[in-house]
Amino acid sequence: MSERTANLMAAMLRLLCAVLLTVAVTGAHADEDYLPPQEAFKFSASMKDAASVEVRFAIAKGYYMYRERFGFAAEGARLGTPQIPPGKVKFDETFQKDVETYRDAVTVTLPVDASGAFTLKVASQGCADKGLCYAPMESVAKLDTRLVPASASAGLAGASTGEMGRIEAALKSGKLLVIVPLFLVLGLGLAFTPCVLPMVPILSSIIVGEGTGIGRKRAFILSLAYALGMALVYTALGIAAGLVGEGLAAALQQPVFLAGFAVLMVAFALAMFDVYQLQMPAFIQNRLLQASGKQAGGKLLGVFAMGAISALIVGPCVAAPLAGALIYISQTRDVLVGGGALFAMAVGMSIPLLLVGISAGTLLPRAGAWMVEVKRFFGVLMLAMALWMVSPLLSVKMQMLGWALLAGGYGAFLLWSRKAGWLAKACGLVFALLGVLQMTGVATGATDPLAPLAKLRGTEVRHVEFRRVKSLAELEAALAQAQGKVVMFDFYADWCVSCKEMERFTFTDARVQAQFDQMVLLQADVTANNDDDKALLKRFRLFGPPGIIFFDKQGQEIPGGRVIGFQNAERFLQALERVNQI
Structure with missing residues (x-):
């Protein structure tokens, strides 16, 4: 490996370290000085159901809050008596009396009567153990009773059991030492799903394109550049989606993006067939040569860019860990914890890619006619990727x-x-x-x-027939017409690989279809990602398909019944049997 290439990889690794060290720097700063009140007492609020709000404060270590200093007001809504949990009694030197205080975290449930959007204002006060008492602060949240199901649980609140419940508990703890390893393992599991596996032939083709002289070290460096591009962009995209609250991945599945990526795959394929040499324009190469002194640096930047593009186009499907992190970011605006979880998950997804890089550098033929055949095979693989990308169209x-x-x-x-x-x-x-x-x-x-x-x-397998729902009004009408049956509401999109995998392998199972016979089956096709699609996704706090919501015989969402991401027939059958018994 040349000195210039090593310097470029070192720069990429420094960027990675900068992301990870943010946590450490933040923690170190907390020990040296007092935190700002918004960091010492992190506020968040969300609709628990259509008639109550859940207010949460995540309290930093070495700080505490007063129970008696809470106050609540609202514009556009009437508030009931807040349900404030009892605190720990201590003698306060500042007020010279016994007071109830909270450490680590406190959650308040607040009854609310509103017909739509309203603004919640929460007054609070806390102190630091070192002696500083903060002035009373006011926190504001904009909420809407129409954006939650009418049941007693919505979003993560309804997933108190199973995988989503564990993810919620880990994120709410705010402990990165718990969150990072958990999401690293979850990401490793996601690496073997249809939303991530297509990245393997892309990376393999890049390595094969290096020619016969590539070794294990060079293959690993290329894989690392690709994985870093994927991980960083995946994290940034996830944070943006969580903050904006829109399905950014869905927007990137429009025909123009899919066709563009397919054309790129065809271009790589033709290069594998030696139709031409795929390289950057001369003026760009000259700039790179002046900057790094060697073309290898430009190659690594190109591989990094390909990893970034793959994260945007190839892997858009939503799984339970991703959904949990996005909802957490959207509710708490805590980019540090949510982004750390997303980055750990992306690193876990990248581990098999790094292994592919190492093995490819070891196992590929070193010289001779075999290398030509291998290049042709990967060229065909690139054409297959192009066809797979445009298949939704x-x-x-x-x-x-x-x-x-x-x-x-x-x-x-x-x-x-x-x-x-x-x-x-x-x-x-x-x-x-x-x-x-x-x-x-x-x-x-x-x-x-x-x-x-x-x-x-x-x-020929009998395919399940859903009644299509195009808007919130149609959904409400369909629930009213369910005639005392359990309702399954499925979110689908043509570009969602996991949705099609569920459709082909899970929904076609005879045992699953026997359970379907007891239900009303509704489906929202959000392929177009229009305003009605966004409203449906937002209503149930979903950031994209696949996602399945179950409603009981009274038309209320079943707590803990959501299915996020792909499930095989055995696992999905357990969920169906559970909801059908309600």
Whole structure:
């Protein structure tokens, strides 16, 4: 590794360290000086249900708050008697009397009567153990009773059990020593989901594109640059989504972005086929040469940028850990804890990518004709990625035709190539057969590329039929018409890979469909991400699909019943059996 390349990687690692050291710097500063009141007593408020507000204060270590100093007022709403928990009694030197105080955290439930948006004002006061007493402070929150379900739980409040409950408890603790390891492990689990796996062939193709001279160290450096780009942008995107409260990932799934990324994959594929040499324009290369003295630096920046683009386009689906972090940020505005959780999760998702980089640098052929064949294979893989990216924009028939042409064409090339050995010809035969199967599916009217012969076998799986809901008004009407049945409300989008995985592998299970027969099935297609879609997502504090909400026979959301992210048939069946017994 050259000195310039090492300097560039060191700069990237310094950026990573800066993110992680923010926590340490903040903690160190707290020991040297008094915290500002907004940091010593972090305020947040959210609708617990349509008739009550939950007010929370996260209290820094070495600080405490007074029970008797709480005061509540509202503009546009009437407030009931606040439910303030008892505090710990202590003799206060400042007031020269016994007072009730709180440390670490305090939560107050406040009854509210409002027909829509209102402004809540909370008065409070606290002190530091070192002797400083802060002036009374006022905290303000803008809330809306229409943005929560009518049940006694919404958002994370309703997920008191299961995975979402554990995530909520960890985030509310505010302890990064608990949060970071937890989200690191959760991110590692997410790395093997369909929303992250497509990054593996992208990174592998970048490594193969380096040629025969690449070693383990160089492969690891490229993987690290890619992973850093993905992790940093994933974290930034998550923080922005949490603060803004909108599905930014959904906006990035519009046709123009999907098509643009597909074109980029095709360009990489053609370079793998040696149609041309993919490189930056000369004037950019000259600038990079002047800045770093070597083209390798520009290569690393390009890989870093590809990791960033992949985080934006390839992995937009929402899973339980991501949903928990986004809701926490949106409710508390605590970017440090929420962002730390997101970054830890992104690092966990990156671990398999780093392993792929190391293994690729070790296992790839070093020289000879094999390297040409490997490059061609990854070129085909890039074409497959391009087709996969634009599949939400295509009909099933066009998707199957595309797979038939790609697999059949590559298979025919290998079979007719004079330079291909017996192993390559065997692979060519497999690809050719796959192409024939897809063409058979097109001819017989199959509806699933993964089951092209279903029509011929007469075993086509029965797909679940949902009643589509397009707005909050339609949802309320559908709930009123449920006629005493449990209601399942599914959020779906064409660009959501996990949604389609649930549709193909979970919803088609016979046991799951038997449970569906007892329910009313509603679905919101939020592919367009229009105002009605955003209103539905905001109502249930979701940042994107997949997400499933269950309502009881009275039309109230079932506490702890939400399903966020992909679940296989066995796990999802347990959730269905539980809600059907209510």
